[in-house]
Amino acid sequence: MVTTGGRVCTSGAGCDQGTTAEEEGQCGGRFSTCLVYATPRTGAQVSLCTRACVAGMRTEATGACPSGSICTTNWLQLQTNQMENAGCLPFCATDADCAGAMAGDASLMRCNTRLGRCASTAVDMALRPDGAQCNPMQIQATGVAQCRGTCFSLTSARPAEGLCGSFINTRTATAGCPDDAMMAPRGPAGDEQGVCIFKECETNTDCSGGALCVYPEDMTGIRRDAVPYCAYATTLQPMGIPGTATDGGAVTDVPAATDVPAATDVPAATDVPAATDVRRDAPLATPPSADPTPLLPPLSRPSSPLTRRLRPFTGPSQSGGDSCLDLTRDFPLIPAAHLTLLRASRPPPRVGSATTHEPPFESR
Numbered sequence: 001m002v003t004t005g006g007r008v009c010t011s012g013a014g015c016d017q018g019t020t021a022e023e024e025g026q027c028g029g030r031f032s033t034c035l036v037y038a039t040p041r042t043g044a045q046v047s048l049c050t051r052a053c054v055a056g057m058r059t060e061a062t063g064a065c066p067s068g069s070i071c072t073t074n075w076l077q078l079q080t081n082q083m084e085n086a087g088c089l090p091f092c093a094t095d096a097d098c099a100g101a102m103a104g105d106a107s108l109m110r111c112n113t114r115l116g117r118c119a120s121t122a123v124d125m126a127l128r129p130d131g132a133q134c135n136p137m138q139i140q141a142t143g144v145a146q147c148r149g150t151c152f153s154l155t156s157a158r159p160a161e162g163l164c165g166s167f168i169n170t171r172t173a174t175a176g177c178p179d180d181a182m183m184a185p186r187g188p189a190g191d192e193q194g195v196c197i198f199k200e201c202e203t204n205t206d207c208s209g210g211a212l213c214v215y216p217e218d219m220t221g222i223r224r225d226a227v228p229y230c231a232y233a234t235t236l237q238p239m240g241i242p243g244t245a246t247d248g249g250a251v252t253d254v255p256a257a258t259d260v261p262a263a264t265d266v267p268a269a270t271d272v273p274a275a276t277d278v279r280r281d282a283p284l285a286t287p288p289s290a291d292p293t294p295l296l297p298p299l300s301r302p303s304s305p306l307t308r309r310l311r312p313f314t315g316p317s318q319s320g321g322d323s324c325l326d327l328t329r330d331f332p333l334i335p336a337a338h339l340t341l342l343r344a345s346r347p348p349p350r351v352g353s354a355t356t357h358e359p360p361f362e363s364r
């Protein structure tokens with residue numbers, strides 16, 4: 001279970017996904033859950049026991065997570081149609097949340113606020129901001145980071161196409177995304193884990209670094225009812241949305257495929273984010289070896305009602321083979337997996353506003 005010390009206590013083998021009752025049986029009883037926390041490149045999910053929570057609450061008694069963690073379903077890691085109860089996931093906000101600050105471990109002394117993870121260094125502001133283009137293949141080949149956060153891969157069909165993005169705690173980051181006023185956190189409503197990646201635009205002139213202003217696309221074609229954002233040229237939108245007076249900024253539908261703009265040079269960096277596969281809105285051909293990527297991010301699954309008020313969790317006993325893992329060290333970088341729907345939707349309302357009502361933690 002995640003405690004106020006930022007540690008997670010579980011069995012050495014982790015836990016298995018199941019019903020609410022099955023997960024509570026594995027993870028220490030009521031107010032606990034088995035949360036998917038990573039999906040390695042093998043495709044097999046890894047889950048750990050943690051504390052159940054309610055997003056948007058301000059006190060642990062009403063379902064909030066301890067300092068240094070967020071309440072989330074970890075939706076980026078879930079498979080197609082997979083449902084998950086929300087749980088507390090380690091997510092540092094300051095260096096004080098890092099175990100290295102107390103233990104004197106220099107490798108874990110700084111909080112990278114763009115990733116919510118502790119490392120030897122903080123955010124490198126010399127790298128590319130959220131929404132900028134990046135090259136996942138180049139990062140994997142050179143081991144040199146390009147983004148202040150991480151480089152999200154957009155499609156396995158064009159593996160050199162990526163966008164820089166950061167993870168954000170939507171409950172506490174009330175000012176929105178840190179790099180651009182024309183960007184807002186994206187994520188499922190009622191979840192404290194958001195992603196800053198899509199810079200909204202009106203024409204190509206709002207974009208930089210070779211990016212074009214394009215509408216989201218899906219199986220029906222161009223989604224002109226959705227908000228355009230800065231990204232790469234597509235088959236249907238090879239010119240983006242020009243900002244000239246002659247064409248009025250209209251999108252020209254062109255069925256012929258065009259070349260994708262090449263990635264720019266890579267600034268030097270020390271922190272190497274992992275890059276994973278995220279599909280575009282329109283279906284694209286994938287190599288036979290590529291794992292299928294879910295089309296839509298799932299919603300939280302219904303769970304059994306909780307009938308009594310939540311008390312701050314102090315952690316299970318250490319008998320019976322239980323052990324505590326310092327997730328600032330053992331928790332891997334969260335990969336991206338489900339951003340398709342987010343392109344075609346406006347950012348959800350932020351949770352945790354000043355007017356948030358805090359009932360007792362009696363239902364989820």
